[in-house]
Amino acid sequence: MHKLHAATKQFTRIPGKGLVSITGVLIFLATCGQFSVIASSCPCDGGRLVSWWSGDGDATDKIGGHNGTLGGNTTFVTGVAGQAFRFDGDGDGIAIGNPAELQLQDFSIAAWVRRASPSQVSNASSFGEILGYGFGGYVLGFLPDGRLFLSKHGIDFVGSNGAITDTEWHQVAVTKTGASVEFYIDGQLDSSVSYSTSFDFFTDIDIGAVLPDFEASFFGNIDELQVYDFALTGSDISFLHQNPGARVPDKPSCISELQNTQDQIQRLTDAFRTKFNSPGFTVIGATAPAQVESLVSAILKLNYGQQQAIFFNLGGTNAPH
Known part of the structure; x- marks a missing residue:
């Protein structure tokens, strides 16, 4: 698993088990600061x-x-x-x-x-x-x-x-x-x-x-x-x-953000598979192909404007990366 830093266009490896086939892509608000969306320190835990x-x-x-x-x-x-x-x-x-x-x-x-x-x-x-x-x-x-x-x-x-x-x-x-x-x-x-x-x-x-x-x-x-x-x-x-008689909008959670972007997630997943035509593709460190950098940067800009990162959920067979 890797994190893309939008400002530097660099990927940082997130320790994992080396799962390489793409089975899904999860988009997170960068301010959560880590892969897990259920961490209690995540500031987008939601509220209503x-x-x-x-x-x-x-x-x-x-x-x-x-x-x-x-x-x-x-x-x-x-x-x-x-x-x-x-x-x-x-x-x-x-x-x-x-x-x-x-x-x-x-x-x-x-x-x-x-x-x-x-x-x-x-x-x-x-x-x-x-x-x-x-x-x-x-x-x-x-x-x-x-x-x-x-x-x-x-x-x-x-x-x-x-x-x-x-x-x-x-x-x-x-x-x-x-x-x-x-x-x-x-x-x-x-x-x-x-x-x-x-x-x-x-x-x-x-x-x-x-x-x-x-x-x-x-x-x-x-x-x-x-x-x-x-x-x-x-x-x-x-x-x-x-504003007497008004209310404060509910705070979206990381999970609800994902649920609200299922179509974008699916399109991004499909784009990866189409682009590289391989279920075994993986991103490795800062040497990721320019095409991936361009693709995820575009999705980043499309969905979250100035947010800082996208996380990838890579699943499949175990392999070193």
Whole structure:
């Protein structure tokens, strides 16, 4: 197996078993940095919007089908985009259940929120919840002083530096990747903190409160609540702030990139076989024939523009190379 460096037009051998007959060609984004597409360090592991509750007159999840059930006196008001959820801060909330897709260790939660009081985040608790599980699960909410927090319910938490203490609409977001947590307020990074906890998912998840019985019900409004299964970038969150009611596109994975280019892969494979008319052809180091260099460079330019490399998956009989 060999890697073509587009800038230098040179091939670098990737250690393998010397398989020489071409049975397929796999195109990878070069930033993965290695042949394996399932390596955890690969930056194109993919990610998607898992759930999106817009609050437009019901608790429908526009993406994942994790529809909620309104509890207490939860109603609707005018939001930043259409309608929004209204909670009175005492026994209100929206029950979602415990879908597997929301049982995440790494994630992003983004929403628009508006406090109903500058002095209270709840009428029944010191805390006002935006989205959260019961004991052991993750919770995003407000501390009594208006700062945001991310917690493992009942165990530990980390908080933002900035606080929201007025009754205007604000965009808030939190991202968690590994032991890194970032809080955002109104599209701007507020703070980055270390948080190495691991969440458990023995209970259901609620919007505007937590189990049991819609505890710590938020006193205010929530709109355009979104959960992603990857960490949004600062640019992503700024985009959401500038475009209320929008979403961040899903991140393609290396594997989905391959699935989306099956016709190009087949054409490239056929081109190799036609060009050299031999199932036993192999590329050897930097001495690869100019025709191969030209062919793969053209395919590289066609499919990935300025990407750095193409990888070849060579399969067949064992032979030295």
